Amino acid sequence: MKPSLTDTLCTRCGLCCDGSLFADVELAGRAEATRLEAMGLEIEDEDTNCALLTQPCRALRRARCGVYAHRPECCRTFECRLLQDVRRGAAGVEQAGAIIAEARKRIGRVRELMARLGQHDGRLPLGEICAEALARDPDPLPQVNRKRAELETAMSAVEESIRRTFLDGAGRSHAPRAAGRPG
Numbered sequence: 136m137k138p139s140l141t142d143t144l145c146t147r148c149g150l151c152c153d154g155s156l157f158a159d160v161e162l163a164g165r166a167e168a169t170r171l172e173a174m175g176l177e178i179e180d181e182d183t184n185c186a187l188l189t190q191p192c193r194a195l196r197r198a199r200c201g202v203y204a205h206r207p208e209c210c211r212t213f214e215c216r217l218l219q220d221v222r223r224g225a226a227g228v229e230q231a232g233a234i235i236a237e238a239r240k241r242i243g244r245v246r247e248l249m250a251r252l253g254q255h256d257g258r259l260p261l262g263e264i265c266a267e268a269l270a271r272d273p274d275p276l277p278q279v280n281r282k283r284a285e286l287e288t289a290m291s292a293v294e295e296s297i298r299r300t301f302l303d304g305a306g307r308s309h310a311p312r313a314a315g316r317p318g
């Protein structure tokens with residue numbers, strides 16, 4: 136059987152689950168949140184009607200969903216811009232694979248810069264860790280400030296490329312898809 140597009144691409148990606156694209160995702164309701172909490176996932180209650188699945192998602196195993204058969208509705212229905220482009224023939228599968236690899240490389244570089252600045256809390260979304268690294272007061276050491284400037288530039292480029300490649304036209308700003316990931 137031919138592998139699905141999500142099997143082929145999403146299993147190499149995981150950016151909509153690991154905190155790179157989203158800080159959290161909106162769940163369908165309290166019942167779904169309770170079910171996910173029972174599986175060990177981290178949920179935040181926004182108000183009585185809205186629960187959020189925080190990212191990076193605890194169910195993510197490398198680029199695969201560890202609760203694939205039980206993933207929430209938002210993950211079942213989300214398709215990023217890139218996946219939509221491939222489906223409608225605007226991009227090829229190999230081309231999309233290369234785009235994902237390049238995005239992961241750029242994000243890896245941002246993470247490396249943050250780690251060098253002593254900022255590497257893997258439990259936070261990418262944007263939040265980066266904002267913390269950049270919010271510090273200027274350092275007496277010029278090389279540290281240079282590293283921060285490098286981080287700021289690299290993160291701006293990542294944000295722009297994420298918006299253009301994965302989010303624009305994806306329909307939702309707030310719901311990821313973990314894709315074809317047989318546990």
Ligand code: SF4
Nearest residue numbers: 145148149150151215
């Ligand atoms: S839906 Fe898009 S961002 Fe999410 S894993 Fe698949 S290719 Fe990556």
Ligand code: SF4
Nearest residue numbers: 152192195200210313
């Ligand atoms: S598909 Fe949903 S539940 Fe699975 S790892 Fe991604 S965000 Fe988590």
